[in-house]
Amino acid sequence: MWRKLHSIPGLFAALFLIVLAITGAILSISPALERSGAIVPVAGEVSVAHLAERVVEQYPGTQQIxxxxxxxxxxxxxxxxQAGADLVNPLTGKAIGPYQPSSFFRWVKDLHRAFLQDDGGRLMAGAMALLMVLMCVSGTFMLSRRVGGWRFLIKPLKGAGDHRIHSELARFAVIGLLLSAMTGTYMSAVRFGVLPEASGGEPSFPEEVSxxxxxxxxxxxxxxxxxLNNLRELVLPYPDDLQDFFSLSTRQGSGFIDQSTGEYLKYQATPTNSQIVDWIVRLHTGEGLWWLGLILGAAALTVPVLSITGARIWWLRRRASRKTLDNADEANADTVILVGTENNTTWGFARDLHEKLAEAGRHVLSTDMNQLAEEYPRAELLFVLTSTYGDGGAPASANTFMERLRRFRNTSGLRFAVLGFGDRQFPRFCQFAVDVDEALGSRGLERLEKVTTINRQSTDQFGKWGDRITGLTGLSLALTHNPTPTRRFDLELVDRADFGLEIQAPTSILRFRPADRKSGFRGLFGKGNARLPDFxxxxLVGVFPxxxxxxxYYxxxxxxxDGLLEICVRKQAGGLCSGFLHNLNPGDRIQGFIQHNPDFRPAPGSRPIILIGAGAGIGPLAGFIRKNDSxxxxxxxxxxxxxxxxxLYxxxxxxxLEDQRLTRLNTAFSRTQEKAYVQDKISEDAMDVRKLIEMGAQILVxxxxxMALGVKEVINEILTPMDIDVDKLKREGRYLEDVY
Structure with a gap:
């Protein structure tokens, strides 16, 4: 539901919202520009009487201040x-220069308020503001679900590409966008009579004057x-008219002043509702709050990027899932496919399964795992296709599935099968799929077959799984999905440093640059000048021997x-890819692709970081230290x-160490007289390590x-007096592993 409330208004209103956002960002500069040129006395320094006296000396024909x-x-x-208007110095009353409102800002304001139209444009702008409120609320709920709960909203986000950019910008801008949208919606509602206007702010004209x-x-x-700082407007009486009076408007109220006695003839304090409306206008425009205007303007500038990335996410999801009208509803579906994915790649396999099941006469419903309903009254078969994110965790579209499963009711007679997607290079290969299989079994569902795992999106393994399902269900499923090949780029070796040759454990630091397309090799993405992708x-870089x-993966x-792609590779006995890399000479080329790994990265902030590694595992750790500019x-x-x-390194x-990017270095060497391992050094420093953890340190292994198992044992021993363990640190994002 939240996704529809978020994406449909966003797609419909994207162009209008971009116009409102860009014009709003431009207008947000105006209060700051005005403030920068204004002379503002401190409170109590200048009274309105003092200002008016100085102004009248300079401008005998003053009508209004x-x-x-x-x-x-x-x-x-x-x-x-001749009528005129000047900006004046409030301390002297002397002219600073002519006052002429900017025609450019006036045009931008008309575009912002009404798209250069009349009431129809104003109504459209108000509707867009209301849609932005809806999108901010729905987007916040979606982001909360993605990160696993409200308390995790301020923690580092996972993911890459459009999803990461969209989520990070939304988290930064949502409060500012919501404030602008809500105040704009209110102002529009008042203008069109949906909400009442504030009244009672001005006194009636006096009946008598002295x-x-x-x-x-x-x-x-x-x-x-x-x-003076409370003044809004002072209107002077008409010259030589003894029955006229001063009209004074301030932040606190308005009144009429006798020009002879100097006393109020009538006074009306500003009512609370008018003060609230005044604050709503100031919060929307930034007038009088120039710093807030700049913040809201910065938030508004995210809208074009959010619109583009949001549209791309919607399109990729739609293209991947191809949810068409043949998707059965919850009440009539006899077969349900639940999909867990981070970047939509699993949807390709789910789509193939959906189509083949529909061809076999089934009424199929395919949806994200996070959309698990409380029941599917007619469902007989349940298929779960899910990838694993990070170290065995749930992907974005499945991170609330376990919680929803606890409310799932129709378990009687429902048979299920779980299919996991992952990469065997990672230690917790398809762990989330295994966890889902166990959870479904514990709920009383009948297992169609044990959990099946697919390595590196193998089309062959997917087809064989379909053949087994065919045999178990009698449904003809010739599954053939072949995921789009990973986009590769060319790299040229420019430098290498070799170690460990004397002890028959060759390890090399290899540095590559993007291959030059002029030499006849394919440039990055197949066009233009070669350059490195973002990483x-x-x-990880995936290398094809x-x-x-x-x-x-390396x-x-x-x-x-840095301008270079650097990896640290130990040559494995009989290793096809490591042997290929170790045989490279400067000028030789390889093909690869980037796999983002945001789950293995130092947390932002100033808390201590403990880096632990062995052998070639020092590579990313050295990269973290290199980037420790703070x-x-x-x-x-x-x-x-x-x-x-x-x-190494x-x-x-x-x-x-010299420039303090690295605070302290502890090394252990296993083929020396000392014969120590890295966990031994950690154990020797147990007290210091415990203090760092008490200070909130994060550990990356x-x-x-x-080696990782040995380190975990030692860290658990160190944590014992603190009544916590490594698993708790992992749940808090303070213990990360990249293990092979």
């Missing part, structure tokens, strides 16, 4: 029969008792803004074999699985 919300003082006067000789304007008590240290369409030790505390524990043969780590 106005103070704008930004603090600028404007005098309207008549001279030689008619005496006008006193000097600087001596009038009511004006002397009014601070961060800790992300010659003659093999199966890629291997953790990145660099970021794209010099936050970083501690590295690393284990190798021999300091003379395979001390030794020169770089020395420089990082990278390297072999055996």
């Amino acid at each position: 106005e103070r704008s919300p930004s603090g600028a003082v404007i005098v309207y006067y008549s001279r030689d029969g 008619g005496g000789v006008p006193a000097p304007i600087g001596s009038l008590a009511a004006l002397k008792n009014t601070d 961060e240290a800790g992300d 010659p003659g093999d369409d199966t890629h291997r 953790s990145l030790a660099s970021s794209s803004d 010099r936050h505390p970083m501690y590295l524990y690393w284990g190798g074999r021999n300091p003379q043969s395979d001390f 030794k020169p770089e780590l020395g420089r990082y 990278c390297g072999g699985r055996d």
Whole structure:
């Protein structure tokens, strides 16, 4: 429901919202510009009487003095029969320059308020503001569900590409956009009579005046008792008319002042409802709150990007799922397909299954796992197709599935099968699929077959699973989905550093740049000048060895803004890809692609970071240190074999210690007289490590699985007095692993 409430208005109103956002951002600059040119005395320094006295000396034909919300003082006067308006210095009453409202800002305001139309345009602008309120609310609920609850909204987000950009910008801008949209909706509702206008803010005209000789304007008590910073408008009496009076409007109220006695003839305090309306207008326009205007303007500038990324997400989801009218409703579906995916790739397999089931005569409903209904009254078969995100976790479209499953009712006679998608290079391969299978079984559903896992989106494995389902159900399912091949780019080796040759454990640091298209090789994305895609240290590069369409992942030790792609690779005995990489010479080329890995990255902020690795696992850790430009505390524990043969990144780590990007380095070498492992060094520093964890430190571990298990045991021992363990740190995002 929330997705429809969010996406449908967004698609319908995108162009109008972009216009409103850009014009609103431009208008948000106006209060700041006015404030920058205004002279604003401190409170109590200048009274309205003092200002009026100085202004009248300079402008004998003064008719009106106005103070704008930004603090600028404007005098309207008549001279030689000609009307004029000047900005004046409130301290001296002297002219700063002619006052001429900007025609550009006036045009932009008309475009913002009414799309350069009359009431029809204003009505459209109000409707767009209301849609923005709806989108902000629905988007916030969707984001909360994606991150796993409201309390996680301020924590680092997972994902990459359009999803990541959309979510990060939305989280930054939602309060500002909601404030602008709600205030704009209110102002439009008042204009068209949907809500009542504020009233009672002005007093009635006085019935009598003293008619005496006008006193000097600087001596009038009511004006002397009014601070300039409270002034809105002062209208002077008509010359030589003893029955006329001053009209004064301030933030606190309005009144009429006798020009002879200087006392109020009538006064009306500003009612509460008028003050509220005034604040609503100020919150929307930023007038009088220039700093808020700039914040709202910055939030508005996210709308074009949110519109583009939102439209792309919708299109990719629609193209991937191809949800058409043959999707049965919940009440009539006899077969349900639930899909868990982070970037929609699993939907391609689900679509193929859906179509084949529909061809076999089934009434099929396909939907996200997060959309699990409380019951499907006629459902006989339930298929769950899900990927795993991060270290065995749920992908974005399934992160609330377990909670919804607890409310699921129709379990009697419903048979299910779970199909997991993942990569066997990762230790918790398809773990979420396994967890879902166990959870469904524990709810009393009948298992059609045990959970099946598919490695690297294998078309062959998917087809074989379909054949087994055919045999179990009697439904003819010839599943053939072949996912779109991963987009590859070309890399040229420019530098290498080799280690470990003396101890028969060759490990190399390899640095690549994008291949030059002029040399006849395909440039990145197949066109234009070659360049690196966006990536961060800790992300993965998938490498294809010659003659093999199966890629291997390697953790990145660099970021794209370094201008190089850097990996650290140990040569494995009989390893096809590692052997290929180790045989490269500068100038040789490879093909690869980027797999973002946001679950393995230091958390933002100034809390300490403990980096733990062994062997080639130092690669991404060195990349994290390289990017520590803010010099936050970083501690590295690393284990190798021999300091003379395979001390990886030794020169770089020395420089990082000198410039304080690295706070402390602890090394352990297993083929020396000391014969120590990285977990031994951590154990020796148990007290210091515990203190860092008490300070909120985050731990990142990278390297072999055996090393990671040993480190986990040691950290658990260190945590024992704190009554917590590694699993709790993992749930809090304070213990991350990249293990192979």
